[in-house]
Amino acid sequence: MGAEVDEAHDPRYLLARRLRAFREEHWPGVKLTQTQLAAALGRHKRLSVPLISSWESAANPKIPPIPRLQDYATFFATTRSVDTGAPRLLDTDELTATELKARDDLATELLRLRSSALRGPAPGAGSVIDSLTAGYWRFEDGRPITIVCAQLPDEMLVRLPYSNPADPHYVALSAYADLDALFELHGYIRAANPASEVNLRNSQQLNYPQAVTVVARLADDYTTHLVLLGGVDWNLATRSVLNRLDLPVRQVPDWDSPDGPYFEVDQDGQTPRFHPHLEHADDREILLEDVALFARAVNPFNRKRTVTICNGMYGSGTFGAVRALTDARFRDRNTEYARTQFGESEAFCLLTRVSVENGVPLTPDWTLPENRLFEWASES
Secondary structure (H helix, E strand, O other), X not given: OOOOOOOOOOHHHHHHHHHHHXXXXXXXXXXXXXXXXXXXXXXXXXXXXXXXHHHHOOOOOOOOOHHHHHHHHHHOOOHHHOOOOOOOOOOHHHOOHHHHHHHHHHHHHHHHHHHHHHHOOOOOOOOHHHHHHHOOOOOOOOOOEEEEEOEOOHXXXXXXXXXXXXXXXXXHHHHEOOHHHHHHHHHHHHHHOOOOOEEEEEHHHHHOOOOHHHHHHHHXXXXXXXXXXXXXXXXXXHHHHHHHOOOOEEEEOOOOOOOOOXXXXXXXXXXXXXXXXXXXXXXXXXXXXXXXXXXXXXXXXOOOOEEEEEEEXXXXXHHHHHHOOOOOOOHHHHHHHHHHHHOOOOOEEEEEEEEEEOOEEOOOOOOOHHHEEEEEEOOO
């Protein structure tokens, strides 16, 4: 049996109770309904009553994203928010100096509570088990997980030993791309989810099943927790899912152009491009730095499951995206950074540098600004 949660001291419940107290007790004689608060805080970006309720929940509180807590601080910094009939969220330029100071104090308090809530009660913090079960590779519902890699092109497969099914020494995994990333991630996911079924597929299996008897099983793979390794040029599943997700990031595998392949993002009306860094030496190319995408979203084929994408321009980037949340030296800090930035957002993504030293991809530290090329989160 797991340890019972001490709700009196669990920081998640402390934040939830503070948010409820704001609504019910902050101003003497004023008690707002969740409907009123949702309407006020949703002035610029729609906010639902169930979401307010989930943040105040006494049973399983959710943690609001930072912008929402900043709106709380602005709203409760002044009674003028409720003085003129329907409650409303004032713009920053409407606040007096005294109200701005009150807002900053409230924001500091709420963000401190949020940071503590993200860390959670964590008995035995720092242990391997706690670290495994606290990150993004832990799927609490215990449902099946499917890891999908690209299949190597036929012209590559014919040059590999043991890649022909007719060969007595045939090795099925020889058809898989990104084997470094797959080997790293498969073991980690199995350790973090010991009771879950974990399946391996290549994207050709998902898209072109060869026998009618396996069509239903392969179709079911799309509706599990999906983990996609590798880029849109070889991994057909990555290409298909990215086309269905509304992410402001695109991978352009333009290998024939002088500038080479790149990631492109939508940022403040601009579309900056991020290229891997290579140098030429002795008639060969040496990869010095790759660009990698880590993305988490609702599975477009089943809203009760997730999809996670680890995708570099080269295999080094894919491996780096995986290692960001499996490497024991970096996974906890990278997880905490992501939870602090993205909170309970249904979808988020982070484009990161992956340095390569003598052919070895190094784990990116997301807490360093120079490693983060672009980040984005949907509204919760």
